[in-house]
Amino acid sequence: MAMKVYGNGMSVCVARVLLCLHEKETEFELVPVDLFACHHKLPSFLSMNPFGQVPVLQDDDLTLFESRAITAYIAEKHKDKGTDLTRHADAKEAAIVKLWSEVESHHFNPAISAVIHQLIVVPLQGKTPDAAIVEENLEKLGKVLDVYEEKLGKTKYLAGDSYTLADLHHVPYTYYFMKTCHAGLVNDRPKVKAWWEDLCSRPAFLKVSPGLTVAPPTN
Amino acid sequence: MVVKLYGQVTAACPQRVLLCLLEKEIEFEIIHIDLDTLEQKRPEHLLRQPFGQVPAIEDGDFKLFESRAIARYYATKYADQGTNLLGKSLEHRAIVDQWADVEVGYFNVLVHPLVMNLVIKPRLGEECDAVLVEELKVKLGVVLDIYENQLASNRFLAGDEFTMADLTHMPAMGYLMRTNINRIVKDRVNMNRWWEEVTARPAWKKLMKMAGF
Numbered sequence: 374m375a376m377k378v379y380g381n382g383m384s385v386c387v388a389r390v391l392l393c394l395h396e397k398e399t400e401f402e403l404v405p406v407d408l409f410a411c412h413h414k415l416p417s418f419l420s421m422n423p424f425g426q427v428p429v430l431q432d433d434d435l436t437l438f439e440s441r442a443i444t445a446y447i448a449e450k451h452k453d454k455g456t457d458l459t460r461h462a463d464a465k466e467a468a469i470v471k472l473w474s475e476v477e478s479h480h481f482n483p484a485i486s487a488v489i490h491q492l493i494v495v496p497l498q499g500k501t502p503d504a505a506i507v508e509e510n511l512e513k514l515g516k517v518l519d520v521y522e523e524k525l526g527k528t529k530y531l532a533g534d535s536y537t538l539a540d541l542h543h544v545p546y547t548y549y550f551m552k553t554c555h556a557g558l559v560n561d562r563p564k565v566k567a568w569w570e571d572l573c574s575r576p577a578f579l580k581v582s583p584g585l586t587v588a589p590p591t592n
Numbered sequence: 593m594v595v596k597l598y599g600q601v602t603a604a605c606p607q608r609v610l611l612c613l614l615e616k617e618i619e620f621e622i623i624h625i626d627l628d629t630l631e632q633k634r635p636e637h638l639l640r641q642p643f644g645q646v647p648a649i650e651d652g653d654f655k656l657f658e659s660r661a662i663a664r665y666y667a668t669k670y671a672d673q674g675t676n677l678l679g680k681s682l683e684h685r686a687i688v689d690q691w692a693d694v695e696v697g698y699f700n701v702l703v704h705p706l707v708m709n710l711v712i713k714p715r716l717g718e719e720c721d722a723v724l725v726e727e728l729k730v731k732l733g734v735v736l737d738i739y740e741n742q743l744a745s746n747r748f749l750a751g752d753e754f755t756m757a758d759l760t761h762m763p764a765m766g767y768l769m770r771t772n773i774n775r776i777v778k779d780r781v782n783m784n785r786w787w788e789e790v791t792a793r794p795a796w797k798k799l800m801k802m803a804g805f
Contacts, residue, residue, distance in 0.1 A: 423738045424698060435683045439697070442689035450682060465654055468665035475658035478696055480643055520642045 375400040376447075379418070380427030381408065382584025385489075386440040387428040388545035391584070393444040395577035396541065397455035441478065444538055456577075458538045466533065473531040473539035476517075484514040485546045492553050496590045515558055518565050525564035529571075536575070544572055548582060553589050595620040595666075598637065599646035600627050602803045604707075605659040606647040607763035610802070612663035614795035615759065616674035660692070660760060667756060675795075677756040684751065691742075691749040691757035702732045703764045710771040729773060736780055743782035748790075758790050766791075766805070 376394070378401055380387035387403075394401045406412050406427050414425045421429045422438035430437045430446070437443050448458040460466035487510040491502040524531060532539040547569060551559060560566050572578060595613065597620050599606030606622075613620045625631045625646050633644040640648035641657040648657040656662050667677040679685035706728050709720045742749060750757040765787065769777060777783050790796065 423741065424694070424735075435686065437686050437690055439690045439693035442686060442693045445689050446682070446686035449685070464665065464669055467668070468654075468656055468661055471664055472656055472658045472661040475661045476643075479658070483701075517643075523642070 374433060375402050377402050377404050377431040379404045379406050379421065379429040379431070381405050382581065383586045384408075384427050385486075385545040385549065385585075386426070388548075388581050388585055389440040389542055390428050390430065390443050390447070391581045392541050392544055392577050393447050393458065393538070395580050396458060396536075396575075397447055397451040399447060399451055399455070441474065441538075441542060444541065448538060456536060458536075458541065460533070460535075460537060470532040470537045470539050473537075474542055476520075476531075477539065477542045480517045480520075481514070481543060482546065484510045484517060485550055488514065488553070488555065489546060489549050492555075493549060493587055493589045497587075511555060511558065518558060518562055521568075522562040522564050525568050530568065536572075540568070540572060544578060545581075545585060547572075548585050549587065593652050596623055596650040597621070598623045598625050598640055598648045598650075600625060602805075603627060603646055604763035604767060605645070607766075607799060607803065608659040608760060609647050609649065609662045609666075611759055611762060611795055611799050612666055612677065612756075614798055615677060615793075616666055616670045618666055618670060618674070660696075663756065663760070675754065677754075677759060679750065679755055688750040688755045688757045692760050695757070695760045698735045698738075699732075699761060700764055702728050702735065703768050706732065706773070707764065707767045707771070710773065711767060725773075729776065732776060736776060736783060740780045740782050743786050748786065754790065754793070758786075762790060762796065766800070770805075 376399065378387065378390055378394070380390075380403070382388060382391065382403065391403070406418065408427070412418060413427060418429075419425055421431070421436050424438065426438070428438070428440055428443060430443045437446060445459070449461065452459070452461050460470050488507055491507045495502050521531065528534055530536050530540050547559070550556065551569070559569055573582075595618060597606060597609060597613075599609075599622065601607070601610065601622055601624075610620070610622075625637060627646065631637060632641070632646050637648070638644055640650075640655065645657075647659055647662065648655065649662050656665060663677075671678065679688040706725060709725050713720050739749070746752070748754050748758050749761075765777070768774060769787070777787060
């Protein structure tokens, strides 16, 4: 039976899982969850994810939430097909993949998600973005990207010379970020820019990006 | 060869690694990085950890940072030694990962600023943001209700055995329990039961002794 992913293609965390499924050439069924009607807060959904968020993965008896736990599971289960996303055959290389995945989770994600929230989500709620929060987090993001610029001067991808989950986890938020007026933060760093353009050339990305349909206001 | 850990034994992230090494019965040496004098921001340490944080490890030629990546590496490398922290089957490992990720996105994101305001700022003579503390307490209460429910039907977070999912929470939880808002855990029956059980483990007791707590 194909894996089921509960969520919508425009959600960053769902897109993370979809990218992984495509990289691993794994069949799945996307089950939409109507977030605007708060279906993710209904008891039937909370029984799958008590934190009431997407995505949720169902694979036979297993129900899993947390997008990065889901990608790790898919990558492990299907380690013998598709892209090697975890370098599972070598413990040290696998640790380096995990290291840069942790960097995305702890250093990159908090800063970029705060910017995206202000520039894309807040206007959708009819409110005005908080410029101070944007500025503070752009500064933090810039410092993280400085570290990436140096690392990507030594290796083609974050965890070495092949594409792994460490790169993949960055893609959905970066895609939205590049639609804002602050794309220069990436474009002004040649190695980061080249890395980003490479990530966007992957077939899995081309399948998932059409679903990332939320956009910042055009004014 | 002995694992070299660069960090401060009282800090939460180095403690996460130390607790793992103790549970796995792996020998280590702590090289103290003095956070009070910002040693972690100096060039020598930035070569080990470009974000200027602790911990970082050196194991022969192998170098790593990010406490959760380090803990996972040693839990995997020494899978057959000491406590099994990863889970037994692929599915169980996924559940362990799930609750370990919950620690990052739901627990630490609230407990870290709480501890900063209730413990670190007073120590530095800075003013605590009382309004923020109240907001964070409310949010943490909602999260801990979910944990309470999980622990009502599971002995530990990911099932019947102690795993990385529990371990990864312990250093920050230890700090939280030493604040004047620890009732937020103590008043929840299953959380309190879980906390008492995990802190009775010999590895935790050794760590607390090393940290002087």
